[in-house]
Amino acid sequence: MKLLKASEISKIVAKSDVIVEIVEARVPLELKSETIERAAKRFGKDYLLVLNKCDLVPRNICREWVEYFTSSHGIATVCVSALRSIGVKRLKRLFMAMLKGKDTLNVALFGLPKVGKSSIINALKGKDSATTSPYPGSWGYTKGITVYKITPGIYIIDTPGYIPFDVRGLEALIRSRPVELIDNPIAIASKILKLVLNYNEKSVKRVYDVFSLDPLEILTHIAVKRGWLYKKDREPNIEEAARAVIRDYLEGKIRFYSLPPTRKLSDSR
Numbered sequence: 001m002k003l004l005k006a007s008e009i010s011k012i013v014a015k016s017d018v019i020v021e022i023v024e025a026r027v028p029l030e031l032k033s034e035t036i037e038r039a040a041k042r043f044g045k046d047y048l049l050v051l052n053k054c055d056l057v058p059r060n061i062c063r064e065w066v067e068y069f070t071s072s073h074g075i076a077t078v079c080v081s082a083l084r085s086i087g088v089k090r091l092k093r094l095f096m097a098m099l100k101g102k103d104t105l106n107v108a109l110f111g112l113p114k115v116g117k118s119s120i121i122n123a124l125k126g127k128d129s130a131t132t133s134p135y136p137g138s139w140g141y142t143k144g145i146t147v148y149k150i151t152p153g154i155y156i157i158d159t160p161g162y163i164p165f166d167v168r169g170l171e172a173l174i175r176s177r178p179v180e181l182i183d184n185p186i187a188i189a190s191k192i193l194k195l196v197l198n199y200n201e202k203s204v205k206r207v208y209d210v211f212s213l214d215p216l217e218i219l220t221h222i223a224v225k226r227g228w229l230y231k232k233d234r235e236p237n238i239e240e241a242a243r244a245v246i247r248d249y250l251e252g253k254i255r256f257y258s259l260p261p262t263r264k265l266s267d268s269r
Contacts, residue, residue, distance in 0.1 A: 009039055022116060025079060035164040197213055
């Protein structure tokens with residue numbers, strides 16, 4: 001699994017006209033890096049923040065995130081769902097407006113693994129050119145720096161995912177390596193389940209048909225229901241269940257999203 005190096009970021013930014021950082025609309029603050037924004041400012045490049053997978057978040061929450069970033073931080077922000085083709089035409093119009101007066105426009109896409117960079121490229125092109133996958137390190141993830149022609153004069157620079165030093169915690173951990181290679185998946189899945197249960201207890205029940213506030217009980221239920229048992233002693237293979245939870249979270253099957261700092265969690269339930 002190739003990750004973008006810090007030394008490569010400056011080189012790409014210097015050669016680009018527009019810098020686009022892509023995060024998931026579910027957890028934008030946990031995925032946004034100051035590294036890319038600072039690099040864009042240092043080289044005098046236009047910077048745009050894209051909140052992808054907005055179909056997994058209520059529209060009003062997306063609007064509030066846009067308002068938060070634009071008003072509180074002065075960052076141009078748009079909501080997009082590459083999968084549902086929401087906001088894609090608007091994004092393309094923005095690029096076409098930036099192209100005016102220039103022969104070419106080079107747009108560099110940055111983001112942590114599996115935020116949907118390649119999916120956005122495919123949506124902009126209108127056909128599958130960049131391979132995609134919801135899981136880090138699996139078939140379909142970006143292996144190197146690739147340039148795609150979107151329309152005459154507009155070129156997208158697709159980059160491998162990166163894990164910047166200023167992005168830490170759960171999101172960075174589950175995106176930094178293939179799910180199969182994550183150390184202690186039970187602990188990671190337990191953190192995910194606690195996070196989701198704190199957001200809305202019903203979210204876990206909708207996906208796994210179990211009502212419990214204990215992550216280990218939930219993992220045990222998943223393992224038993226799916227027949228994931230060790231051959232030797234017939235005990236539930238909760239490690240396999242934990243990896244399934246991590247995959248479901250990355251794929252957006254488990255309903256969960258964070259709120260702008262100006263909102264309370266109880267307001268959105």
